[in-house]
Each structure stands twice: as structure tokens, then as C-alpha cells.
Amino acid sequence: MSRARTLPAAETSRPMLYLALTKPDVSFLVVMTTLAGFYLGSRGALDWLLMAHTVFATTLVAAGTSALNHFIERRTDAHMRRTAMRPLPSGQLSAREAQAFGLILVAIGVAYLALTAGIEASLLGVFTSASYLAVYTPLKRHTALATAVGAIPGAMPPLIGWVAAGRTLNLEAFVLFAVLFLWQFPHFMAISWMYREDYARAGLHMIPPGDQSRGTATFLIILLTGLALLPVSLLTSILGLTGPLYYFGAVVVGFLLIQVCLWAGRTKSNVRAKWLMHATVLHLPLLLSLMMYDKLPR
Secondary structure, three states: OOOHHHOHHOOOOOOHHHHHOOOHHHHHHHHHHHHHHHHHHHHOOOOOOHHHHHHHHHHHHHHHHHHHHHHHHHHHHOOOOOOOOOOOOOOOHHHHHHHHHHHHHHHHHHHHHHHHHHHHHHHHHHHHHHHHHHHHHHHHHOOOOOOHHHHHHOOOOHHHHHOOOOOOOOHHHHHHHHHHHHHHHHHHHHHHHHHHHHHHHOOOOOOOOOOOOOOOHHHHHHHHHHHHHHHHHHHHHHHHHOOOOHHHHHHHHHHHHHHHHHHHHOOHHHHHHHHHHHHHHHHHHHHHHHHHHOOOOO
């Protein structure tokens, strides 16, 4: 922690420090899944302007939530090698600056959603932010079940896009939610395994108790959720939202992900966990792109 504080603040510009608070990788995931939810929920001609408003507003909520997460976890981040150089533990931004920045972004994003996409979308945005910050974030200090709880707000952006497109939260919408919910387990548990020592040093429970050295439970969860993701992802075609091209494409990409889960679980090494993480990063955009490409007319 002391080493991080010696970094000269001038090495990173303030705009870049504020950008780092928004966790751009997470924001990209929000953009992608919100856009997919809106597109798949749209009927008739696509309202490009409303879609842009919805994606932008949801991204603001996500970015503000990430900044507030930096604020809440600033002391925890200081104990982990991978996060010690973040703007707050490194002393390059103050806690008050991060808190104000996050609150402003969330407030603007929620209001923007209400004005452009409707109250229902806005309320879903509030729920997403509040559940992430008030439930998932503190729960990480107490139980590894926090991963499952955190997957709920993580799977909300497609629902925001869906209702913004004028649809009700029906079975099709919850299938999209379930796809993203299940996808997060192989993705985030691979990351948790790679950085398990860092998380343990900070007192965060990101993998099952007693699994620190063996990884048996961690990789079993990864495999089971990877297996469950395949049939769930096929439901969009069974329900008539997507066509046969998506169905067979989802079988292929789902089967490949399962193979990577099995491969990573054989040695449970950090290297293979990293490859699994990369595989999940490739899997989700492919799956959503296939959904959007093969969406059936409504």
C-alpha cells in the first residue's frame, strides 16, 4: 500500500483517473448486453435513437456504480496487488472525489433512463446499482455466495434494454437474463481463481471455503454452470425469438466453452484459468451477435 502511494499523481492525467473509476471493461459489457436486449425486444422498425439513449443512460448508471464500488472498496483494494494502483488506494484521487463522481453519474443515468426509456427501465437501473453496491459488495466479506448474488445485477442490462424497447418482462426476457446470469460464473470464477491469494489477503470470499489450494469446488461450479448455459441459451430459438442458425451456432459455441471448462479443470492452473476467462470473453459476444443476426421477425 505504501509503495502505491509513492506514485506521482502527475503520471496519470485526471481524466484518465476518472475513466479508470468507471471500469471501462465492465462498461463495455453493459453496452453490449443492453444493446442486445433492446434489439431483441424491438418489434417492427428499430428505433435507433431510443436504443442509443438507452445504452448511453444504462452505461452511465453502470459507470457511476463502478466508481462508487471503488469508493466503498478503497481500503480492500489497497491490500491487493492487482488493485493497489487504482486511483483511490494509490492516492491519486480522494475518496470524496470518487464518491461525488459516482453519485452524479448514477443520478444522471437514472434520470436519463426515466426521461428517454421510461420509468420501468429507470427502476431496473436503480435496482441494478443498489443491489450491486448494498448487497453484493459487502457480502464478499462474508460468503462466497456473493458471486451468485452479484450475478443478479450483472444480468440486468438486457432487461433494461428489453423494457426500453417497449416490451414487458416475459419469459423471453428472463431467458436473456438467465443466459447472462449463468455466463458470469465461468467468467468471474476463473478470475477469482487466478487472484485467489489477492482476494484472501484482502479478506474477500470469492471462492468456496477450503478450496484455496485444491480448486475442486471452484472448477465444479465452473463446469456445471457452463453445462447449464448451453440448454438455456437454446431457449431463445425454442421460444421463437431466434431462428435455426442461432440454435446450431449456440450449440457449437456452447460446446466449445464446455470443452475449455473441462480443459481448465484438469490442472486448475492459473494459466488455464486465464485462457478460460478469455474464452468466456469471446463466447458472450459471439452468442449475442448470433442472437441478433438470427432474430425472427415479430
